[in-house]
Amino acid sequence: MTLALGVLMIVQQHDGIDAYFKSRQAVATSGAGQVLRTWLLSVAAFWALLGILRMPRPTRRVRFTVTCRRMLLPLVLLLNLVVNNPISQPRFWVGTVLLSLLFSAPSMCRPRAFRVTAATLLATVLFAFPYCDYFRYDNREQVSVVMLTDQFTSNGDYDAFQQVETGIDYAREHGFAPRNVVGVLLFAVPRSLWPDKPPDTGITLARYAGYSFTNLSAPLWIESYIWAGLPAVFITFYLMGVIGRRVDGMQNRLRESQGTLAVLLVPAFAFYQMIFLRGSLLGIIGPLALTLVIPLLITAPAGTRQSSFDSRVATAIALMQPSRER
Structure with a gap:
């Protein structure tokens, strides 16, 4: 298909x-x-x-x-x-695909392999990430390598601190916007049908700050803060912790059952969290929803799948056995 x-x-x-x-x-x-x-x-x-x-x-x-x-x-x-x-x-999706394929291999889940890969990933994010967006537009600028300190202070890829500060000022001036949560949940509704659909938080903060470049992030901390202040931040990350703990528990229970939904979904969701935390949600919730929904549609729980298979085998064997007269 x-x-x-x-x-x-x-x-x-x-x-x-x-x-x-x-x-x-x-x-x-x-x-x-x-x-x-x-x-x-x-x-x-x-x-x-x-x-x-x-x-x-x-x-x-x-x-x-x-x-x-x-x-x-x-x-x-x-x-x-x-x-x-x-x-x-985008860079975040290519990274999710490659890392999910890599860490779905059992050998990569060992502590030493994970530490080496994590260190490599951290170095890539710090030094190579800004240059991996070369193919975003048709008209490409010449690549110029600059110091890491310059990247942190002038490159929009590292805008988290500034966006958090801007978000606090925005909430102080305009108040909280709980309806933004509805916009994220109903992301698939087109603006032609919902003219008042809440805008992307990163773009909103960029315009509020007067930036000419509006393709900026909205870290989950400030996005949830704009919803309803510190209580919303606490609830959001508490729910993330609960979900993450349950997913880890499923993976541990199914560690030997390679190919089940939990084992395959864990690395994909884990690496997608990097862009999920960076935000803004309205721009990345669509791929995340598809990433979670598609495996739910094409797989079944391991126990159900195995019991169904065993049932079909038993039925076939029974039909092949000659009937015995009592």
Whole structure:
């Protein structure tokens, strides 16, 4: 299904497959509603590849299934190279895809491997992250390497401190905006149907501060603060802690059951939290919702799946047994 969706959507692109190797701007402006369709294809392709690589291997007796997997793997991998490449996709999503695939491997969950990868990731965020957005626009500026201190003080990628300060001033002057929570929850409603839909918090704060560049973040701390002050911040992060603890518990219980929903979803959600904490939510909640919903639609709990399989096997064996007269 994912391959069919990919072929259909790529053919419908204004520039076809070439649009995915020009810039993010080329994909986003190639048609009405294209952004949502592009995200749907990107997330579906990611889960298809993760499922083929990490779902439990069938027994040798099921040769047809094994053959199908071997045939589909290069096709799904090629689809991901097209729709999830760093040219047409944001940095946070490319990082989520690569790191999820990497840490879904059991060997990468060992303490030493995790420490080495975490240190590499931290160095990448500090030194290489600003230069990984080279393909955002069609008209690209010349890359100039500057000191790390200059990056922290002048680059919009490291705007968290300034945006938090601006958000406090904004809330003090304009008051809290609890309706922004509704805007995040109903992110899929187009503004043509909801003219008063709350705007992106990062853009709102940038305009309030008088910046000419409005593509800025809104860290979850200040976004939740603007909703209803410190109580909203406490409730938001308390809920994140509760959810994170339950997800970790599921992963520990299913550590040996590779391919179940919890095991596959944990690394994807873990690495997506980097952009989730950075915000703003209205800009990143769509891909997050698709990342969580798609595996729920295509998988079943391990126990249910196994019991159903065992039931079918038992039924088949019973039918093959000759009837005995008493």
